[in-house]
Amino acid sequence: MPIDVAAEVIANRALSGDYNVLALGAPAIAAASKPGQFVMIKPGAGCDPLLRRPFSVFEILRDGGGAATGLTILSKRIGASTRLLYDARPGDRIACLGPLGRAFTIVEPASEAWMVAGGVGLAPFATLAESLRARGVKTTLFYGARTARELFYLDVFRALGVDLVLTTEDGSAGEAGRVVAPLDRQLASRSRNASVMIYACGPEGMLAATARVSAKHHRPCQVSVERIMGCGLGGCYSCVVPMRGEHGGFHHVRSCIAGPVLAADQIVWD
């Protein structure tokens, strides 16, 4: 059952002129969250903005004894709500509903986990990496951004023992270009006997390319899709994704309750 709290802003850290990490005092939601799940957030109580916005749970905050004290979200300033979230101050109250949606299926150590992130699509992978590493799964993060300054939390992933493969569109860090290129090469050079699960989150074009590359190399792939959502609970039918039907057609599923994590080979990509 999802929980709704008027969560206190514990901290707000700007990572760049656009990105921030907002820490919210929502211990019950944090304790119940699984990697890949999301929360519906509404800064301000009025009608502008009116609707909540979906955010992946980025990190679970814990006290010295390991008990959850809150969660963070990774936000990129693109509109009215994310502007308010960027400017939020400690002590502000922000409505937070969750945890919602279907989580990632976490592989066993017999398999490797390759996470593919583009931009703000890094968000679900901090908690996923933590869970994977706690199980002893060999984990790699393929992480692409526009520029070196927008590659965040690298130390956190390194500290978890995650191997990093970085790309930037301007070539200022890692390989120049898009993140799917090294993914494709490394999958091609990987032994067919080795089991690899691909996890992806990022812009729609990156997800489609990751799905294509995964299928080409016969690897399973779970994607976390991003859609405009009205409610997060299955009420409004805004956030649909076309999935393959039985006879070559498609059917729309609601990404808030059937996802946001979906099997990449079942999605009808444009």
Added chain:
Amino acid sequence: MDLSVRIGSLTLKNPLIAASGCFGYGVEYADVVDLSSLGAIAVKGLFLAEREGHPAPRIVETPAGMLNAIGLQGIGVRRFVDEKLPELRARNATVIVNVCGTTLDEYVEVSRILSEADGVGAIELNISCPNIKEGGIQFGCNLHGTHDVVGAVRKVTRLPVIPKLTPNVTDVASFARAAEDAGADAVSLVNTFLAMVIDVETRKPKISNIVGGLSGPAIRPIAVRMVYECRQAVKIPIIGMGGIADARDALEFIIAGANAVQVGTANFVDPFIWPKLLDGITSYMNRHGIAGIGDLVGSVDTRAKDKEWISS
């Protein structure tokens, strides 16, 4: 205190109804709200067959509102009866089914199937969806069409029949009257206002259907006025809706003339809104010494001699 509302043969335990298209099939919300605590649940519109609706993006936020063009995605009436109705029945929900059609015959057939099912409390006729090309609004924007579809469904069901009216007409009260003449047990209004949002950078519409229906607090004063006009025109119960976000908004509709209200967009923002609405209404009734919710219906005081308050 009596909060109950009668709609034909159906008694609602309170005037709060989850609006169609805003509450899935009800079962999606079973974890967050006691479905039996609502006056009723108006489930998502159903045709005979399944429909996939429009591609995303299907909604865009607007000042104090939202635009949607879902395209009536739905599982079809038979799957609803088989897969959803048993759970709604088990949870003691009062169910109003929103019925859609591309032809008059389809409205009749869907209504007939629902009349034979166990657990349907009333039929809301969707003659007002602005987002599909065929059916629906062609009946809702034409007085004869409204009269014909209500009359045809009336003949095949003993369930209360509630046409849901569109505000995208010049005189909504005349449509309420046409529905009443054809044997409707109540009318519900308003559906959404046809509207459009354009991204000026890309010059593209912000939803895939180009145009969509506007809901939310932005439309509330227009909806209140339309309920008020319909109250002057018909005797049958009116179910009012349009941007209700708290108990005072619900009371405003009731005072304007609504016997019950539907809440849609606000449920997206706060799925836990239902007990708050009920608490607000009962505390208002206590404060004003009102014994029955019916005593408030249409009680707006428009007498000229009392208009001093206008300047305050």
